[in-house]
Amino acid sequence: MSSMGRPWSPLSVRLAFWEGLDAGLAVAAAARAAGVSRPTAYRWLSDHQKVLPSPLPDFTVPRAGLLSLREREEIGFQLAQGHGVRHIAATLGRSPSTISREVARNRVSDRYSPSLAQEQTWARARRPKPRKLDRLALREQVTTMLTDRFSPEQVAGRLKVEHPENPEMQVSHETIYQALYVQGRGSLRLEVAAALRSGRVRRRPQRPEGPRPQRFQEMVMISDRPAEVEDRAVPGHWEGDLIIGSTASKSAIGTLVERTTGYVMLLHLPEDHTARTVADAMITAMNSLPEQLRRSTTWDQGAEMSRHQEITMATGMPIYFCDPHSPWQRGSNENTNGLLREYFPKSTDLSFHGPGILENVAAELNRRPRKRHGYRTPAEVLAELVSNPVN
CATH class of the missing domain: 3.30.420.10 (Ribonuclease H-like superfamily/Ribonuclease H)
Structure with a gap:
């Protein structure tokens, strides 16, 4: 039995269920083919939708708009034969820019590996992604600067000056604003009251204001x-x-x-x-x-x-x-x-x-x-x- 009191299903059973879905079967039909109940199948499907990729992803099945593993294998083969991006794009029926971005994004040490490219693509697709300000060292430095009444833009710019060779210690001013305003219960929520010089907890557009000057002679x-x-x-x-x-x-x-x-x-x-x-x-x-x-x-x-x-x-x-x-x-x-x-x-x-x-x-x-x-x-x-x- 699992820790939640549910019966444990062998890996082969789970794979059979996912293969049935990949073959185009309905959830109930894929459940019957795998030998599991419909509630169990729908629970697996729900868990799969909460995390990308699924615990048992089939890399041969592309997500919408993405290259499949078979297409990536063809790209690797064509590159090994010395063919260019436009030739590969024509062979696969894809845009040359799609092939160019794929090769540039997933090339490692001037070598394109189809399997590695597929794994990297799925890794980049995982959600939710960790927030940059969840890193303790960066968050502490941002909070310190905000406490010193730096604006978020000044914080972002100063971090680039102080850590020019360390992207992990750099953050955009919009990310800071998102943490303060949009992610209302996010990583900087506790500091929001004292973080911004304006004291506002909501963003608002800037409107010009000015004094009413007086006139006098000899100016x-x-x-x-x-x-x-x-x-x-x-x-x-x-x-x-x-x-x-x-x-x-x-x-x-x-x-x-x-x-x-x-x-x-x-x-x-x-x-x-x-x-x-x-x-x-x-x-x-x-x-x-x-x-x-x-x-x-x-x-x-x-x-x-x-x-x-x-x-x-x-x-x-x-x-x-x-x-x-x-x-x-x-x-x-x-x-x-x-x-x-x-x-x-x-x-x-x-x-x-x-x-x-x-x-x-x-x-x-x-x-x-x-x-x-x-x-x-x-x-x-x-x-x-x-x-x-x-x-």
Whole structure:
């Protein structure tokens, strides 16, 4: 008796049943020919459908659309005779691309073995396939990076940088999203609440959002900005803005993003965000940089920039202003402000965050790998530019 209390059937009986099905018999007829009951036959058939291939696969019977063992034997024979792919395809009535893929996929050491090709095909067809993130070492590294607030795309790119010769330690960002969202009870389900910076547990399309800038006089518009700023080829051009705290606190944080590297600097504005306060913070921050990193700043038409000429005189950096209702003209800064809102939520008192906290947040953003830098970090790229200045 089997462990489940069912009578054990000899291998020959099972083979007889499967051979009957392969010959085109109905399940009941194949059961009678093999000498087993219909319930037993249907149980075997159910078990066979749960796992591919069956426990006793007949490699001479092709699955739909796949080459049979006989066809593979013919391919092997024709290759041994020195015939090409098109000749073999014409002989078998198959597409040349089918034969070409078959030979390329299953060739081992420049030799095509029909039996090995058949076994490999069935092995690739087995379902369910193991998930890549079920591998403990890979999963732990992905989870660590997600905990460090890397996006799934940044995780995937950084893994390629850190493990260039080890495909087993690489994974696509879509696989990570699938584990978080689609495979809701899958390998990363326990980490989903803290895994993504957005905090969402469902995917949603991106929709552009932006501030409502104000106008004032004596501005140099973005249309007059040099071409070198637009193509990001020369470092030292920045984009700036404010993230505003609660109305009662009147607090804000100034944000500056270098266009070439994505490097972030944060301005501490605990009391207010008047033009005087912002100008003083801007002058202090910009003058802490090397001269080659002080080329220009692009800002929206907010009233906090009414002392822009004073900032330019003190730092040597011209300030260019965006068109009204055009946040995409400061795309790098807008994206960074969205990331910063995870640390500094809207309608909260931002004066609580001192200079040390701002430095730590900026450092964390500057340690995140970026796709456009080949998954190097902004800090790494900036350090390289400083050591190799562009004139």
